Amino acid sequence: MEFLTHELAQEIVERTMKILNRNINVMNAEGIIIGSGDRERINQIHDGAVLVLKKAESVEIDESKASELKGSKPGINLPIRFNNQIVGVVGITGEPEQIRNYAELVKMAAELVLEQSFLLERVQWKQRLQSEIVNQLISDEHINEVWIKERAGFLGIDLQQPRAAMVLKHSGKQETTNQQLISAIQFELGKQDLTGVTFNDEIVILKAGSQFERKAFLNRLVKAIKEKTIVGCGSLAETIKETKTSFQQAQRVLMLGQKLEPDADFYLYEDYRLEVTLSKLAQTEQAGNAFSFYDRLLEQDKKGELAHTLDFYIKEGGELNKIAESLFIHRNTLRYRLDKITELTGKDPRNIKNLMELYIAKILNDLR
Structure with missing residues (x-):
């Protein structure tokens, strides 16, 4: 698996060079420069980096050594480690005596950026998988329970738990993206809760458990979001197949609630059961x-x-x-x-x- 991409390598370079007034190079696991403050050096072989990869340790290059190595200048090159393996090399240009105090900091910064990128990618992967599961559960199409339980198992989610569907909607000017909104409510969600964005750009929460106090939870939820947001909540779905019904109830009560009580922050299906039924007659x-x-x-x-x-x-x-x-x-x-x-x-x-x-x-x- 390739951990260091050109984009990530250049990000390491730019972040580090903002702190140090020195050129930084990042090389991949083959010793090729894939990020540099000197863009002309990108895609060149860096012999100093190749040496680091062979020795699995830092290499200092002074003026005399640099003349013997291809694509190298005086500096210090250090291995970038991730998950207990060397995935690349970071180099700081300059006379070793002058930059030795900075070298470990540069290495630490490179590894930190790499770790942050990996964690972010993992979070995004989990969110994409959650959205896929949510959309399957609420869709009108036939649910492949074996497939969907297998996907949920990757996330440690037990789909046998009862869940209530909740639909979130921005009210007023939308400045926060859906991803920012989901991030804002993460601390209010439990490990068994599912969140996702539908194909119609609706944010959906499938809140797990039958014992939680819904109104207290919904109050905390809307307070966690800085911008004005309203929520519709369906009834409790005891089975996987009932999840779609709970979602449809949440959609309807959200639409009706805005007309009947526009100042409210959230609407429970149980409170508007009659109104939802009458809405069909109104047409x-x-x-x-x-x-x-x-x-x-x-x-x-x-x-x-x-x-x-x-x-x-x-x-x-x-x-x-x-x-x-x-x-x-x-x-x-x-x-x-x-x-x-x-x-x-x-x-x-x-x-x-x-x-x-x-x-x-x-x-x-x-x-x-």
């Missing part, structure tokens, strides 16, 4: 005809007082004292408004069946 022509009585209310309610009162009546469960206090009105005023709603719609909010019809009509209107 039909029959819905408009069946609940046209609500249109009469909106036509006459120019200031929006009656609709606002109905909202509070529903939220407070018909408790008149609480409703009056919340609206800062007298109970008699509240009764007058309820009578007016009844007069305009033919539906009395104080009757449970009528109230249900009013609420359904309101939801359908909001969703149109």
Whole structure:
């Protein structure tokens, strides 16, 4: 496996030369210069590096030795080790006596950049594999459970655990990339949680476990992200095949929640089960005809007082004292408004069946 690429070698050179006012060369495992402050030397054989690779130790080259070695100048060349093997050579140009104190620092910097690059590549590989698994679990296509369990096994993920699907969406101006957003929430995720980006550029979390407190988790999640982000959460999927349903619920409740409660940070399917069901009815022509009585209310309610009162009546469960206090009105005023709603719609909010019809009509209107 090739650990040192031309791009990585040049990155080592540029990072190191910012600190030291000396030319730096990086050679691969064949002793070829693949990164240098002197671009004309790239792709040349460096005999000093070849010597380092043969001896497996540092080599100092003074003026006299440099004249005997091809592609070499006075300096110190040191082996770059990774995973207990020599993968290349880093050289610092200059008289050995003058640069000896810097040589080990240059070697350390080169190995650190290499290790960081390897770790980053590993993290990116894991994230790509997670995204692949997530997209398979939520897709409409047939799931190959053997294949997907094998892939999950590489990551130490047990797909038999129940999971709730969550969909994250930027609200407002998007300045953070999906990868930055995923990085921001990593510390809130468990070892068995899966994250991925769908083909439609949606960020999905498959949160493992049935015992976690969802609202507390979602609160922590949105706080971990600097930019305004909203989340839709589906119900718990007990099996692999139910994961797609949980994801679809998360999508729907996220879309509906933004219309019904635009100031909320997250939406749970369990809290909007009725609204999600009604959203399908809202797309039909029959819905408009069946609940046209609500249109009469909106036509006459120019200031929006009656609709606002109905909202509070529903939220407070018909408790008149609480409703009056919340609206800062007298109970008699509240009764007058309820009578007016009844007069305009033919539906009395104080009757449970009528109230249900009013609420359904309101939801359908909001969703149109």
